[in-house]
Amino acid sequence: MATVPQIQEARRWSMLGLGVFAQAASAVFVHGVPFLLPALTDRGMPLATAGLLVAMPTLGLVCTLIAWGYVVDRIGERKVLIGGPLLMLITGVAASTTTHDIALGALLFLGGIGAASTNGASGRVIVGWFPPHRRGLAMGIRQTAQPLGVAVGALTVPAVAATYGVPAAILVPAVMAGVAAVGCLIGIIDPPRPAGTGTDAALRANPYRGDSTLWRIHAVSVLLVIPQGTVWTFALLWLHRDVGWSLAAAGILVTVTQILGAAGRIGAGAWSDRVGSRLGPLRTVAIAAVLSMAALALAAATHMWWAAIPLLVAASVITVSDNGLAFTAVAEIAGPYWSGRGLGIQNTGQNLAMAAVPPAFGALISTSGFAAAYLVAAVLAVAAVPLVPTGRTQ
Secondary structure: OOOOOOOOHHHHHHHHHHHHHHHHHHHHHHHHHHHHHHHHHHOOOOHHHHHHHHOHHHHHHHHHHHHHHHHHHHHOHHHHHHHHHHHHHHHHHHHHHOOOHHHHHHHHHHHHHHHHHHHHHHHHHHHHHOOHHHHHHHHHHHOOHHHHHHHHHHHHHHHHHHHHOHHHHHHHHHHHHHHHHHHHHHHOOOOOOOOOOHHHHHHHOOOOOOOOHHHHHHHHHHHHHHHHHHHHHHHHHHHHHHHOOOHHHHHHHHHHHHHHHHHHHHHHHHHHHHHOOOHHHHHHHHHHHHHHHHHHHHHHHOOOHHHHHHHHHHHHHHOOOHHHHHHHHHHHHHOOOOHHHHHHHHHHHHHHHHHHHHHHHHHHHHHHOHHHHHHHHHHHHHHHHHHOOOOOOO
């Protein structure tokens, strides 16, 4: 990456805050809409239809992450961080006024396209304005946007839908996106890029050509997101069905693990800053994911609940700690002219793998139990360890 330009410290952190808010608004739009399922089914919509409807934002996001990365590389971060949230605002307001399910699904799909814009752009702002010894911490903070967005969606969308109806609930992420667009219009500055030099020409070269480093990081992230998705998706059900906890108690523990996971992302980023490496800590986290998931599988299989519960908490924190490390490494290695596309590829692979977890591991749990699912996730994490690149400072 190019040398980080001088800027007031307060301005740097304010742009981080705006990036986190924009990303959180996107997370509410994508992950909060599924909380409309109770309201949609209560008004007579079949569960299969409602499930397809609430999946539309995720589909829009996955289909356009790489395209948005290309746009970021071409026109810069600020315009994307304004335009994407504006698209969420417009489509969200339109979705709140329609009475046709097909139109609602199409508008939610378009809103998901807008939500995809913030993934690469907000990360690029951080890498562009924060010096290397602060990037890990800053990116760790940025990575908390997703769990924060999920939490906001869980707290607001069902309650608003139950009290004021589905249209009003859809306005929650739309209004957040509008606020994010205004904030980014006022507060975001595109990081400068080198121009007209030999260094600039080198930075414009395709970093994927003749070098497997980025592809290996993408593969590592895909493999490691599967244990994360397994824990996130099935922890509540496992605690209730196998351990015997009430849904309320299980929900509280899952919420606590989300908060601890957000803290884990920040801690992993700060750790990478201290050691001056993203990939070294990434390898350690991969090994820790293997050990925690394998231990959880053993505890679940033997019904050692006294050990299984702490191991679930540990696995929930460890399996999300790699996200910021890999995200930062991709942005740094890809450079200022390719990091948008690189982060788009990174997010696309992870989202596709995460989408495959519920049906694939749900079927495995149905036939072989939760312990088998945890063990398979551990085996996949084993495959990630040797794939982590070596020999780079990132």
